Amino acid sequence: MWYNTASAKKIGIQYPILQGPFGGNLSSVRLVAAVSNAGGLGGYGAYTHTPQEIFSLDREIRASTGKPYNLNLWVSDVDNSGSATDGQYAQTAKLFQPYFDEVGIPLPEKPAPFQSRFENQLQAVLDIRPKVFSYLFGTLSPDIHEQCRKRGIVTAGAATTLDEALALEASGVDMIIASGFEAGGHRPSFLDTPESSLTGTFVLVQLIREKVKAPVIAAGGIATGAGIKAAMQLGADAVQIGTAFLACEESNAPPIHRELLFSDRAKYTTLTRAFTGRLGRGLTNRISKEMSGRESGFLPFPLQSQFMSDLRKSAMEQEKWDLILFWGGQIAPLLKHRKAGELMQSLVEEAGKNLIS
Known part of the structure; x- marks a missing residue:
């Protein structure tokens, strides 16, 4: 068989x-x-x-x-020994500030170093x-x-x-x-x-x-x-x-x-680093579109995930689905x-x- x-x-x-x-x-x-x-x-x-x-x-x-x-x-x-510099954090904070403002929450502090x-x-x-x-x-x-x-x-x-x-x-x-x-x-x-x-x-x-x-x-x-x-x-x-x-x-x-x-x-799916710091495919949304080509401003994995966690939580509560990455492959329409x-x-x-x- x-x-x-x-x-x-x-x-x-x-x-x-x-x-x-x-x-x-x-x-x-x-x-x-x-x-x-x-x-x-x-x-x-x-x-x-x-x-x-x-x-x-x-x-x-x-x-x-x-x-x-x-x-x-x-x-x-x-990634990158699990840490980020103050300069990297400042750059990321500037890029994503409008989205945190949109959901009405403050920017998170710089994520602490992560150990494997x-x-x-x-x-x-x-x-x-x-x-x-x-x-x-x-x-x-x-x-x-x-x-x-x-x-x-x-x-x-x-x-x-x-x-x-x-x-x-x-x-x-x-x-x-x-x-x-x-x-x-x-x-x-x-x-x-x-x-x-x-x-x-x-x-x-x-x-x-x-x-x-x-x-x-x-x-x-x-x-x-x-x-x-x-x-x-x-x-x-x-x-x-x-x-x-x-x-x-x-x-x-x-x-x-x-x-x-x-x-x-x-x-519609896309590959993006905006939500975690590592490239992944999910349903296309506003952030993935607007952050395309700006990857140098993201924190390394998993610090970018930690940075984005409060935004995701608030966006879920407010049903702002276009600010959330929902994982999915290209086969989803079937x-x-x-x-x-x-x-x-x-x-x-x-x-x-x-x-x-």
Whole structure:
């Protein structure tokens, strides 16, 4: 059958369909369980969590499903040593002052330096032993991959270019997620700037499949069985679907976020650094338009996210949706399903009709 792939067998799932592990508090235990219980692989983005929160999260997930699931972290969770100068802050404050004035709140103080939490988070993952550990923004050492194998953890690293895929394979990763520029959320580039790493999913899948031996997971621009068919015919061993699952009621996205993914606004997405300091794709809004080309005035990640947090909160309260970045990929106009179980059923049925057994 079409779904009996190497990735599915290695992970221990029925269908080679992975749910994108959303960061920024958009993941939910409920969504992870719904996807895993339906035969796919639920995923949870935990890069903002403390080790103790990760342990608590794991207990919740295991209480909701006995099936495999994926924990996701960011290898690089801080830019520019996690600090900003007074001059950088002054420049950012000047750029964004009008938006803070619009919602009637003062500018925040300069964010304090941020220390990476990845090493402590990684140890928590090794102790927990989820079936799958996926990661973004870098490679892990061969030693860490070996530790994962000894614990029965399958690793998956994200690549936005062929060079990144080769680097991941050389480090010993089990599977490679080919992240095309169509995808919603942050661009997980790590060898070059994300602005110069914008290969489309289906081209990227072919390039990686030609040069690496590890199974390739296609991510970006897939939300239907037809998309699964196309990806697998080009060499993907599995697919990772983000936006379509983000729009489901089980995700932790606010109701307005989910509604906008089904609206006409979802036809227009853009890549911007204005909200977090790292390049990511979301629904086009006023700030993303007006801040285009002014990236030198933004704080590094995650300080820009901290700087913008009060603005986002006030804009949400005042329903000023055009001041908020709602993550979403280019495939959003094709979304149909609002429940994860129905989406999974549709994906499996459509893929079964489109793919020859």
